[in-house]
Amino acid sequence: MFAQLALLSLAAFAPLVAAHGTLSGVWIDGKHYPAPMPLENPAQYIVRSVNSVDPVKGTNNPDLNCGHNAQKAGLVADAAPGSTVALSWRNGEGGTWVHRVGGVVNFMASCGNGGCATFDSAKAEFFKVSELGKYPGTDNWYMADLTTGPNGTTSFTIPPTLPAGEYLIRHDLIAMHNGLSEGGVEFYPACIQIRLSAPSRTASAIPSGKEVVTFPGGYSPTEPGVLDPNVFNPGSVYTPPGPPLAAIAVADPNGSTSGGSSSTSGSDAPTGTIVASSSSTTPGSSSPTPTSTGGGCGGSRQKKRVIKRIVQQGPLIKRHANKAAHKRQELPSKKRAPAPTAVVPVQERTFAVRSRVMRGI
Ligand SMILES: [Cu+2]
Known part of the structure; x- marks a missing residue:
């Protein structure tokens, strides 16, 4: 019901705010949560x-x-140790997420005995469970x-x-297109x-001490994953910010990697960590498909309507502050090889081509 209303409202304020965005959905072992x-x-x-599609600066x-x-959410999703959590994003128009350069990190923290629905996340002791660049x-x-x-x-x-217990996942996209100078990220x-059932093998201790950070405080303004003048240089190495992966996320007793680390079994094109198309973790049948086809193009057809809506509802979404910066972000993709994704549904491929054309790439 809410999802349907959300989609309707998405359609109502199409363009203008393609540059930023919010999380659009979560899949836990294939089960979808908008x-x-x-x-x-x-x-x-x-x-x-959240109350804005703008980035946190x-x-x-x-x-x-x-x-x-x-604001605290009312529900807590069931999950299990070893579950796959997939996440999707939308831009401020409900179209496709636009930022491509930077880090993707995931932290977790115990919500304690009181549970997550009432947990003050400012007190959360977050440990890192995955990081990708x-x-x-x-x-x-x-x-x-x-x-x-x-x-x-x-x-x-x-x-x-x-x-076992209730945990808060802190998922974070670190968009670095302005991260060449301090404060730009x-x-x-x-x-x-989420609520975890007991693990099928002997439980570890919940990470603590040097493995945990609070937010704010988990990132430094000058660490390489946050400030990287070379981020667009071909061959440059990008290190996501924050503490190292917690030991519990690095090696499991079977000796395989977990936690979304990019080192998956020696393949030159890892497939286990990011799924670029609908797959077992993103069943198309239950996924919310935003109807906007504007993508990152930001046309002006519906500008009037958008402005009217903003006037009516207050500044729900602000215009992007620096369009030039976003143009800059797209530059490196000219040289970019095709994404190393195995199967891309025709519909998505068409969309990708169209948005490239519209962005002049
Ligand atoms: Cu943005």
């Missing part, structure tokens, strides 16, 4: 709501915690997989030995409430 629209009541969601910003004025040995970014269409997702694995944090 994310609230900005300012939407989060009572019927597992994703905490500044590593000391309190909104770096769970997003702009994040470029596909190994390439200049292709994992984040770009979110730009392939409404079903483009990024995913990670819940550490298989995490104890755009953070897009989103928090998701």
Whole structure:
């Protein structure tokens, strides 16, 4: 019901705000949970709501915690240690996410005995469970997989030995197109409430001590993943910010990697960590497909309507502050090899081509 209303409202304010965006949905082992629209009541969601599609700026910003004025969600989703969590994003128009350069990181924190629906995330002791930058040995970014269409997702694995209990996932896109100078980076944090069953093997301790950080505080304004003058240079190495991966996420007792680390079994094109198209983790049947075909093009056909809506509802969404910066972000993709994705549905391929044409790439 909420999702349908959300889609209707998406259609109502199409262009103008393609540059930023919000989390659009979560899949836990294939089960879909939509994310609230900005300012939407989060009572019927597992994703905490935010009040803006704009990025969070500044590593000391309190909104770096769970997003702009994040509000606790009413629901908590069932999951298990070892579950796959896939996440999709939309731009401010409800179309396809546009940022491709930077990091994708996922943290988790115990919500304690009180549970996540009432948990104050400012107190959360977050440990890192996955981090992604470029596909190994390439200049292709994992984040770009979110730009392939409404079903483009990024995913990670819940550490298989995490104890039972309620946890907050802090998912964060670190858009680096302006991160060549200090303070330019755009953070897009989103928090998701889950409840883990007991692990099938011996539980580890919940990470603590040096493995945990709070937000704000988890990133420094000058660390390489946040400030990187070379981020567009071919062959440059990008290191996502924050603490190292928690030990619980790095190696599981079977010896395989988990936690969405990019080192998957020696393949030159990892497939286990980011799924760029609808797949087992993103069943098309239940996925919310935004109807906007404007993508990142930002036409002006419906400008009047958008402005009217903004006047009526207040500044739900602000115009992008620096369009030139976003143009710059697209430049490197001229040289970019085709994304290393196996199967892209025709519909999405068409969309990708169209948006490239519209952006003049
Ligand atoms: Cu943006």
